[in-house]
Amino acid sequence: MRNRLLLALGFLALGPLASAEIALLSSGSTLKLEGHRVEDAAVVLLLRGGGEIEIPASAVRGFVPDEVVEEVTREEGDLQSLAVAAAERHGLDPELVLAVVGVESAFRPEAVSPKGAQGLMQLMPRTAASLGVEDAFDPAENLDGGVRHLGSLLARYGGDVERALAAYNAGEGAVARHGGIPPFAETREYVKRVLDRYERAKP
Numbered sequence: 001m002r003n004r005l006l007l008a009l010g011f012l013a014l015g016p017l018a019s020a021e022i023a024l025l026s027s028g029s030t031l032k033l034e035g036h037r038v039e040d041a042a043v044v045l046l047l048r049g050g051g052e053i054e055i056p057a058s059a060v061r062g063f064v065p066d067e068v069v070e071e072v073t074r075e076e077g078d079l080q081s082l083a084v085a086a087a088e089r090h091g092l093d094p095e096l097v098l099a100v101v102g103v104e105s106a107f108r109p110e111a112v113s114p115k116g117a118q119g120l121m122q123l124m125p126r127t128a129a130s131l132g133v134e135d136a137f138d139p140a141e142n143l144d145g146g147v148r149h150l151g152s153l154l155a156r157y158g159g160d161v162e163r164a165l166a167a168y169n170a171g172e173g174a175v176a177r178h179g180g181i182p183p184f185a186e187t188r189e190y191v192k193r194v195l196d197r198y199e200r201a202k203p
Helices: 002-008 066-089 094-105 125-130 139-156 161-170 172-178 185-201
Strands: 021-025 030-039 042-047 052-056 060-065
Touching: 066 094, 066 139, 094 139, 094 161, 094 185, 125 139, 139 161, 161 172, 161 185
Parallel strands: none
Antiparallel strands: 021 030, 021 060, 030 042, 042 052
């Protein structure tokens, strides 16, 4: 399963895939397609039943065969349990961790971003190595490392969730240079999406 997903995810420039695929959108949503094609910095999604939609390549995390997403979806409950356990083990609010995982990868352990971030919490290889994560595609390892990383950022910023999330997305250097959330559209949208999801989960 891992090899099929790695081939499908993060390689938009390869052009159309086979029919019956699912687009993994940066928003965390999915969209069933007949296929897709790449045109410059945009991706054209070929809709089932006819028609097409053109969206920026940055709005797509990758593509997987339809049956792979169905298989992963069945595992989501177990992955949520792992995420909650990691959060409790390291003293973080489980709902915040679940919100981060949901936005980062939509709970897909094999997700690979165009920039090379890997796994459930989208760890960059250098970050994963610094955290002692040997296999970023192993859900338990990825979640433990990602939660520890998020926890260290929350501690660094005195519990300021917005700054911690901004640093998780754009890096601590960017937060330091800008004295807070960087003026990057992607980072601001990321922080908003995580906080929205987090707030909706609160009782």
